[in-house]
Amino acid sequence: MLRQYELVERVQSYDPNADEAMLNRAYVYTVQKHGTQKRASGDPYFSHPVEVAGLMTDLKLDQDTIITALLHDTVEDTLATIGEVEELFGGDVARLVDGVTKLSKIEAMPENERAAENLRKFLLAMSEDIRVLLVKLGDRLHNMRTLHYIKSPEKRARIARETMDIYAPLAERVGMYEYMREMQALAFEQLEPEAYGTITGRLEQIRSQDGGQVDAIALAIKQALAEAGLKVEVVGREKHPYSIWKKMAERHVSFEQITDIMAFRVIAESDDDCYRALGVLHRTWQFIPGRFKDYVSTPKTNGYRSLHTALIYENSMRVEVQIRTRDMHQTNEYGLAAHWAYKQGDRPDGQVGWLRDLIEIVDASHDAEELLEHTRLAIYQDRIFAFTPKGALFQLPKGSTPVDFAFAVHTDLGAQTVGAKINGRHMPLRTVLHNGDVVEIIKGKAAEPQLSWLGFVVTGKARASIRRAVRQKERSEVAELGTLMFEEIAGRLPTKIGKKAIREAVKRLGLDDAEELMYAIGAAQLDDREVMEALVPGSTAQLPDEPDWPRQERAISIVGLTPGVGFQLAQCCHPVPGDRIVGIRKPGEGVEVHAIDCLTLASGIDHDWLDLSWGKRSQGAIGRVRATLYDRPGTLAELAGIFAKNLANVMHIAQTQHDPPFQVYEVDLEVQDVAHLTRVLSALRASDAITQAERI
Incomplete structure (x- = not known):
């Protein structure tokens, strides 16, 4: 554990103007407040905030962040108050401590709701000040380092899963790859202990049999670049266990089939030298097509910049190579924290634009499950790049469609989307985008998001906006x-x-x-x-138990037909009064009346079309609905009761699917008009016995 003077010296080494007295006061305050509290390891509790503060000094963060790290558990776990913190350490520190504290007061909630609420408060807090996120990531990393001291396997697994699902991806999104990799490794050890043991054992075996091969390859790369006049530093390393396991799972291959376990990092002096080094390596060794990525000219959303390539070394050995400058490397490993400069007021807001999307998702999410689903989609990164016709670049997850692109540009544009051109050609909205596509969104003022879009969009922002x-x-x-x-x-x-x-x-x-x-x-x-x-209180005292108005009989008349011409309502779409209708004239069969959006019409019919409308006194027709019920006693009776209560006569009912825990029924109902049918559907959707109800 860092001693008091060591922590102060660390801060002053990169910030000579830091307030030594304030830092000392914060250190003493946290020691006094936590007193005799112990951690699961048996260490004094105050050792945890001190270590988190040490992690923040490694990132060379400002004085307020260091003090926040020291105090981040005092309000939650001791008698300290935010008012007291503000009085002793100022408003900024109090606000930051409050932001971190709010994330921890949710232990009594069910697991999913707890995780969702944690995430909701987390996103809102860090949107106001990203330092809340940096302290929380440091807090989570140190807790993961000591996770093995917790006796309960269930609690260890829960914390590890939350780390893997939320904190590691967030660390990646702000570019803190060192934190991300260590969190993933520690969580992986808890969640998949057998796989972790097997992979680390195999890596140890390879290491013992290596005979200096990693050093030899690094030296060969450095010599090839030196001969071309490039001064570089080359470092070789193994991929960490979680990365290997993830690749095995994604490719469905065994450990022996993973051929690029070794990776090498080339640190060059300038951007130009990075590209020159890339050319030398590609001329010296065969590169693997499809594995080259240029994140220097097109950085990731978190600011990550590097050239990535994969080479076939001697004996068909595959190796990955990353080429970057030292400044790029520093930013890549520690992301936003590497150049956070509060003293100059230089906040790199451009690098956290994705936070605005996350906040929008928080506002749009209906419940805990939805929030977690949308946010996980938003924070995981496996990206493609697409352009607007004017050349603006947007990064999206793989599998994204023009609708995802439209919502990424602006929520209003997504909502008004009616079509898209990809590379100048009209394409369906469900078309999957590829790297480099130019996407032009066609919009309509009266357009609105369609429920069917949820079947193909992949971004959290699009799904949340559509559902809302x-x-x-x-x-x-x-x-x-x-x-x-x-x-x-x-x-x-x-x-x-x-x-x-x-x-x-x-x-x-x-x-x-x-x-x-x-x-x-x-x-x-x-x-x-x-x-x-x-x-009007008392007005129902004299009313009979049943409605006293007579049910109206069916009386259908159609305007637009030649007098005497027979017609029938189509069985494919079951139009009812209030629908916009057209007629199809079939020789010898009279006229068949369809709803204007009938799928039969969309498939193309080679007959005369007639523009029709309902007569003024038209009432009563057969509408068809599909209802999905929970498969349990009494649900069918409740379905029938809803029809009866809403005066909808059941003409035919059939079970079309039985897939426990659900059963699906299609019902033909005699209804007065569209308003009546809509009322029935609303009543069905409001029932706890029915999961879904729709008109066919």
């Missing part, structure tokens, strides 16, 4: 239906209903506002009697 838009649209439609139903309900009351009566009804029902009332009515969360009683 679909939910808002559905809620808006249900509220609009609820407004119509409210007017009908209010019309049956003995008095005229004004704004005051609505406000009072909202209060009585425990709702937030009139809009929520309309949604609750449309979603069948409230029945007519509840609404009437809330509007």
Whole structure:
């Protein structure tokens, strides 16, 4: 553990103007506050914040960050308060300590919710000041180094999984590859102990049989470059166990089939020398096509810059080579932390633009599972590069589509997307993009995100935005239906209903506002009697138990047909009054009436089309719905009850799929019009027994 004077000397070695008295006071404060507390290892608890502060000095971070590292557990684990921290160490330190502290007050939550809430608070805190992230990464790294002291295997596994899923990828996204690699290695040891033991054993065996081969290859590379007049430093290393295991899993190969276990790093003096060195290596040894990557001219989003190539050395041995300058190397290993310069106010916001996407995802996520899914998609990196027609560069995960690209450019552009050109050609929106593609998004002012897009988009930002838009649209439609139903309900009351009566009804029902009332009515969360009683207390006392209005009979008339011409409603799309319709004239069969968006029409029909509309008195038709129910007793009865409550007569019902824990039914319903059918669907979606309901 660092002693007090050693920590101060470390800070002053790179920041001579650091406040020695303030650093000493912070060190003493954390020792006093943690007192006799012990860690699982048996060490004094204050050894942990001191070691985290030491990690921050390795990154040469500013004084406030070092003090935050020393104090980061005091508010959570001792009697210290944020007010006391602010009084002793200033507002900036108090804000940073508070940001780190908020991430830890969630232990009582279920695992997924805990992880999601942790991540939510984490992202919001670090969007305000990235130093919160740097301290938290240091905190997590030191905790991983001492994880083996925790006795509970379940707790060790949980912490390791959270580290692998969230903290290691975040370290990568800010370019802190040293932290990422060590976190992955330590988590891998806990999560896959057998695989870890096997791979480390094989690496040890190779090391013992190596006979200096790594040093020999490094020397050969250095000599080849020296003969070309290049002054470089060459270092050879093995890939770490997790990297090897991941490659084995992705390629479905054994350890013996991994041929590029050795990697070499060439440190050159300038960018030009990097490219010259690349040319020398490619002329000296055969390079492997498809393995060259230029991150110097096109850096990663986290600022990473390097040339990557793979060579076939003697005896068909494959080796990876990374070529970079010393400045690049420093930034690549420690990312944002390598050049964080608060004293000059030079905050490299361009390197953390992806944080804005993550914050947008936090705002759009509906629940814990969604947040974790979207954020993991956003922070893992396996990227391709695509361009706008004007040459702006965007990095996206492999497998991205034009819709992902549109949302990456701007959320509004993604929402208005109707088509795309890739390299000048019109292509489907589900087309997978490749490196170097030029993507032009075609937009429409009235366009809106489609639910079907979720079947092919891959970025967290796109998925979150689409789900939010679909939910808002559905809620808006249900509220609009609820407004119509409210007017009908209010019309049956003995008095005229004004704004005051609505406000009072909202209060009585425990709702937030009139809009929520309309949604609750449309979603069948409230029945007519509840609404009437809330509007005019006592008004339902004399009402019969069943509705006293007669059910209307089917009466379909179609405008646009020649008088006397017969017609039938198409069985493929089941149009109901309120749908926009067209007619298909078939010789000898009369006219078949289809909904305008019927898939049969989209497939192409070689018959005359007629522009039709419903007659004013058209009411009653057969609509078809598909409902997915939980496979448990009583769900089918609840389905039937919803139909009965909403006066939808079941004409035919059939189970089309039984795949425990779900069962799927298709039901033909006699409904009055689209509004009636929409009300039925809303009631189905509101039921806990039904996971999904849609019109066919």
